[in-house]
Amino acid sequence: MSTQDNYDSGRGSKKPGKNARKKSMARGNAPLKNEGAPRKTGRQQDPTTRSKPKLKFDKDGKEIGRRPKPVVQVKKSNPADGIRLNKYIANSGVCSRREADTFIATGLVTVNGEIINEMGHKVQLGDDVRFDGRRLNPEPKTYVLLNKPKGFATTDSNSKGMTVMDLVANATTAKIKPFGRLGRNATGLLLFTNDDEFVQKFMKKGITRLFHVELDKNLKQEHLKKIREGFKIEDKEIQVEDISYVDKAPKSEVGLKMKHTGNSVIRMIFESLGYDVVRVDCVTLGPLTKKDLPRGRYRHLTENELNLFSMA
Template identity: 35%
Template sequence: MRLNKYIAQAGLASRRKADELTANGNVKINGLVVKEMGYDVQEGDVVEVNGRRIDKIEKKSVYVMLNKPLGFITSSADEKGRPTVQDLVADVDARLFPVGRLDYNTTGLLIMTNDGDTAYRITHPKHHVYKTYRARVAGVLSAAKVARLEKGVDIGGFVTAPAHVKVLKQGERSAIVEIQIYEGKNRQVRKMFAAVGNKVQELDRVAIGELYLGRLMIGHYRKLTPKEIEYLKNV
């Protein structure tokens, strides 16, 4: 089994984060540091991540939906001492990591789990799991701009995949817009609107695939239902 998948199945990190840990020398196999991300774990191998042996971990998969507030980062720790989403799920009896990211000034739906395989399915663009955002943007979002966003825009050396965009309300100075994307580049939605000349003033993620935030209060979380978990495992 590929090393990043092995680490993910143990619930220690997503596959992407597992690759980062490996590249940084935080992974040992049979007592030796391994930086080969394509390493295939063999039967009998002892894998350690940050000194923790995977073969001693009894994993129980846990899945929660969090309504992320402003001012929290989607990281396990922050060198600047800012609060993290981990603080909001500290009472969960499992080490959870965020599936994808929401930036410091973005609110809304965030899935947190220790199931790396499911996290991979949700975040990898090849599975086309759409994330729905509601944004307030400055200025007028014309039909021509909507068409550009839906076709794909250059956000700095990367052309985005086609998006679904709907203007919910257009005011004199700003617009309320719903946008659906299945990619997850850093600050992608903000960069997309900036590319057509509309600065994002507020941004909230309201859905991931068929999972909706609903009435979940800001800063609170709830465990996913068996039906919701089954959906995520098969997207």
Template identity: 30%
Template sequence: MSERLQKVIAKSGITSRRKAEKLIESGQVKVNGKVVTELGVKVTNQDEIEVNDVPIEKEQPVYYLLYKPRGVISSASDDKGRKTVTDFFEGLEERIFPVGRLDYDTSGLIIMTNDGDFMNLLLHPRYRMDKEYIVKSKGIPAKEDLEKFKKGIRSDGDTLKAKHVKIMSIDKKKQTAIIKIILHQGKNRQIRRMFEAIGNPVMKLRRERFGFLTLEGLQPGEYRKLTPHEVDQLIKSANKIVK
């Protein structure tokens, strides 16, 4: 992910963004060995940046898997003062952000990182990684209605599809069902819209799996670091599809 040069300099901790802009305008900043004086220039993690001929220390990339509870915003901040996914990482030096989103009322697996290129790769439209969810529905959906998910359901101009859907259990007394659904798409409120379309609103929703990553060993609000091997596998599998 590319970012404005002054923002990258400020993130390195050597000065504020406003002072970074003055350093750029006065010719004290180089990108890949060339002096840059324009504020609109954007750089990536691969670019070498020097301030007064001294290379800046770039923030090391970090990668986490968080079990997001319900009632939490998938954002770095919230203007309404609600709890966000970054609130679980107090004391972390790096400024991290979520890869994609889970609805406020949806719990489950979400990846957190400060690596913009990694985020863009995982969110690329062609990167069709399995995303597995467990749904508790109001009412017991008919099998033929669930089969419609595989063909695609139209909703507000979108065609919403599921790769796989299966009823795991039903409660005839309470008239609820537990359903596993696997998506490749990532449309806004997709699963809730799909179930609303067949007349069985979602009561609870949890993302259980993202590719080979699962919530194993975690409770809501807990997180763990992704291993270098996990990060490498995610990048390799995405590159095979996107390129």
């Protein structure tokens, strides 16, 4: 059989012959990809889903065209609206809110002297709320000791310029007030508290305080003796616990121990005898001292210190 016969025989049987030319897969002959067929991925894609647009930024680095997230307005409670009476009672540590409702209904609670039976009644922190005759305080009892510097008025009024309240503003969230007074230019220990029972107790009996007083001239021995024995000024009896010269200091400096809670009485004493007070410094207040308490700083009283006060 000739070579041509072999070739024709291969074409007729649709099988390539021994010497048949293979189909080339060179460029131009490669099969075309099916552009309409979706890509096979691990997760089936939705052909209707649009791709995310590319982020664009302006010259300041801020995104352009991005929709801002809506701001959710949270309504804050207004302290001026007051707090519910049962919560006020519960915060004072007397009982739970549910029990407080029972006490309110039975007429055991008064607000500013009036019996309140209304459920949901609201009160202010400054109201006089009493349970079975005892005044309640919805805040924990707080006691703060300050070593007062010069230039601050002893008041909680905002109309007096710089006050001692500015110095203890970050000490506590409780509504504390100064107990006793020190003049604007006086220095030393000053106590703050929200404990009304404590204040009432020591307003009546007083707290012994030791003052370091500096005068414009030496204090005469006869005047020192007169102050120690007590005397009257404008029909007002002046009593001190003790007075003495300060050791290793001029005779113009004295230590004065007394229970008066006011500061003006010190100037009254010495001015009545012909002296001007140059400086007043409260060195001790009851069992408290200035140890480890720099000028202008404050600290909270310890449990042991409170026990010493209760023994007084």
